[in-house]
Each structure stands twice: as structure tokens, then as C-alpha cells.
Amino acid sequence: MTVDIGIIRAGQMYRYYLRETVVGDGRRPARTPLREAQEQAGVPVGRWMGRGLAVLGLSPGEEVTEAQLRNLFDERGRHPYADRIEADLLAKGASPKKAFKADALGRRVTVTGVDFVFRPQPTIYLLWALGDEETRRVIVAAHERAIERVLEWIEAGTAPPS
Incomplete structure (x- = not known):
């Protein structure tokens, strides 16, 4: 990402x-x-x-x-x-x-x-576009979790999440 x-x-x-x-x-x-x-x-x-x-x-x-x-x-x-x-x-x-x-x-x-704009890698876009509904749900959930983790890191003022 x-x-x-x-x-x-x-x-x-x-x-x-x-x-x-x-x-x-x-x-x-x-x-x-x-x-x-x-x-x-x-x-x-x-x-x-x-x-x-x-x-x-x-x-x-x-x-x-x-x-x-x-x-x-x-x-x-x-x-x-x-x-x-x-x-x-x-x-x-x-x-x-x-x-x-x-x-x-x-x-x-x-x-x-x-402003932080989170963009998946191009291959993830393809996987989402060509994948089934379950694959799309997993990708969206992972994307949303990544956003939450970065926000937590910014608010904590500590080292980036791993």
C-alpha cells in the first residue's frame, strides 16, 4: 500500500x-x-x-x-x-x-x-476487480485496517506500525 x-x-x-x-x-x-x-x-x-x-x-x-x-x-x-x-x-x-x-x-x-490518501498496489486493484465477492470483502477489510493502524500511529506519535 x-x-x-x-x-x-x-x-x-x-x-x-x-x-x-x-x-x-x-x-x-x-x-x-x-x-x-x-x-x-x-x-x-x-x-x-x-x-x-x-x-x-x-x-x-x-x-x-x-x-x-x-x-x-x-x-x-x-x-x-x-x-x-x-x-x-x-x-x-x-x-x-x-x-x-x-x-x-x-x-x-x-x-x-x-490529507492521507491510501492506495493499494496495482495488483490489488486487479485482484479486487477480477476476484469474487469474498476476495473483495477481504481486500476492503485489509485496506480499512491499514487506515486504522496508520491513524493509531499518528495519534500515538510513536514508531510506525509493523
Whole structure:
């Protein structure tokens, strides 16, 4: 397996994910809901992963919505549930300015993310394409496990997994 690593700069993350990642290598037709575009492209929905999810009120494996992507990766870096947080604060009498500031995550930085794209070796693509359903399931499971292991390694800050 190879891993392509890309640095995403502030202000680019949301457009990058919507144009390059969440619908595969294709373009999403205008006004097509994200989930529908993913189904048309044969791309599985995004799922939240990682140790920091609980702090944000997210659960591992929970589907990533377009609104969450927009909130998290826009220019301000807002909480994935920013719209809900703002609405709750406004309903409790907070000023619009306070509600707007309450959902910001951290401070603004030049680099907002690192993108890891996991690609199986070309022979694995062929095996998947020509194999039976069981072979495909095993390949997908191995691919997903490799992604989990790399994420664990990054979060632990230790030596790479073997």
C-alpha cells in the first residue's frame, strides 16, 4: 500500500474535500446532495475516526455530513455542529456575536490539515476487480485496517506500525 500525503492550507480544505475526495476523483454535479453524489460515484460515505471525536461530541463511525465538513473546514474552523451550537445559544438569549464566536475551534493557522490518501498496489486493484465477492470483502477489510493502524500511529506519535 502506498500513502500520498498532501498539506492543505487554510481556506482550501472545504473546497478540496468536496471537489477531490468525498465523491472520488469525479466532479459533483451542481445541486446534487452529497450522499446522492457519493452513491452515483460508488464512493462510500465518510465516517468519523480518531481519538479526538469525544471532545467534539462525535462518535467513531458516525457519518460525516456536508454541513459538518463545511463547518469544520471553512475559513474559521468551526465545530462540526456549529449550527446547532449557535441556535442553542441564541435561544438562550446570547448575542449573535457571542453565539458566532462560541463554535470556533482553536485559532486560525496557515496549515489546517494533512490529507492521507491510501492506495493499494496495482495488483490489488486487479485482484479486487477480477476476484469474487469474498476476495473483495477481504481486500476492503485489509485496506480499512491499514487506515486504522496508520491513524493509531499518528495519534500515538510513536514508531510506525509493523
